Amino acid sequence: MKKGKKLYEGKAKVIFATNVKNLVIQHFKDDATAFNNKKKAKINGKGVLNNRISEHILLNLSQIGIKNHFVKRLNMREQLVKLVDIIPIEFIVRNIATGSLTKRLGIEDGTVLDEPLLEYCLKDDKLGDPLIAKEHIYVFKWATKKEIDKIEKCLLRINDFMIGMFRGINIKLVDFKVEFGRYKNNGKNEIILADEISPDTCRLWDAKSEKKLDKDRFRNNLGNLIEAYQDVARRLGILYEQANITPIKYMKPHSLKFKKTK
Numbered sequence: 622m623k624k625g626k627k628l629y630e631g632k633a634k635v636i637f638a639t640n641v642k643n644l645v646i647q648h649f650k651d652d653a654t655a656f657n658n659k660k661k662a663k664i665n666g667k668g669v670l671n672n673r674i675s676e677h678i679l680l681n682l683s684q685i686g687i688k689n690h691f692v693k694r695l696n697m698r699e700q701l702v703k704l705v706d707i708i709p710i711e712f713i714v715r716n717i718a719t720g721s722l723t724k725r726l727g728i729e730d731g732t733v734l735d736e737p738l739l740e741y742c743l744k745d746d747k748l749g750d751p752l753i754a755k756e757h758i759y760v761f762k763w764a765t766k767k768e769i770d771k772i773e774k775c776l777l778r779i780n781d782f783m784i785g786m787f788r789g790i791n792i793k794l795v796d797f798k799v800e801f802g803r804y805k806n807n808g809k810n811e812i813i814l815a816d817e818i819s820p821d822t823c824r825l826w827d828a829k830s831e832k833k834l835d836k837d838r839f840r841n842n843l844g845n846l847i848e849a850y851q852d853v854a855r856r857l858g859i860l861y862e863q864a865n866i867t868p869i870k871y872m873k874p875h876s877l878k879f880k881k882t883k
């Protein structure tokens with residue numbers, strides 16, 4: 622398989638063409654952005670960790686029947702994925718109120734929600750990804766009712782699975798954002814989960830201390846982002862410990878070692 626030209630460059634990832642039909646390469650950069658691109662930085666090793674964490678979560682979701690774009694890992698920063706036509710909506714699932722929800726509605730930070738709250742934002746950087754109602758999706762034909770019904774079922778299953786997966790490693794899944802795309806399969810459009818699921822796109826709090834293990838460390842200048850992402854990877858069992866050689870927090874990102882997937 623050959624890597625082709627750049628097809629698209631986003632804030633944290635680049636998509637490259639390949640010579641294989643319907644497959645592209647997703648490359649994870651070290652760039653971090655927040656507050657609609659107003660805050661930017663390069664954080665050494667973030668892309669490597671997100672590549673691996675997203676692979677782990679998407680592979681697990683495949684096993685419970687959530688179809689997604691992940692095909693295989695190519696190297697530390699790249700994965701082969703199915704080429705999809707992205708639905709221009711950011712689907713947000715919340716279990717605990719924080720971030721924009723608390724600011725928008727004056728809800729107290731940390732309020733545990735009785736049931737998951739689904740929110741929709743239009744994927745448009747120029748407009749600052751505005752919150753929209755489901756009706757906007759239908760009126761402006763960004764997706765059909767049938768597609769949204771399917772996606773909502775998927776969102777709740779993804780949430781259930783991820784709450785359990787993270788609970789098992791003493792992490793609270795506070796909220797997350799996912800994207801879906803249309804994949805052409807034998808002439809038919811199939812809706813599949815795409816993009817990434819990583820500490821860049823989830824809020825993850827340590828179950829006991831409520832320490833933030835996600836991109837809020839960058840948004841709120843808390844520092845030690847790489848250490849927090851490594852902690853998530855280590856708890857997920859995908860980061861080799863070399864603690865007796867070099868304490869993990871002093872390891873340079875390029876020297877990180879990941880376990881091989883079966």
Ligand code: UDP
Nearest residue numbers: 713719720721722796797798821822823824
């Ligand atoms: N999120 C994301 N990309 C975005 C906006 C939000 O991945 O462009 C994620 C974010 O990391 C969090 C969840 O979606 O896990 C809900 O984010 P919120 O709306 O609170 O965003 P904020 O404006 O506070 O970053």
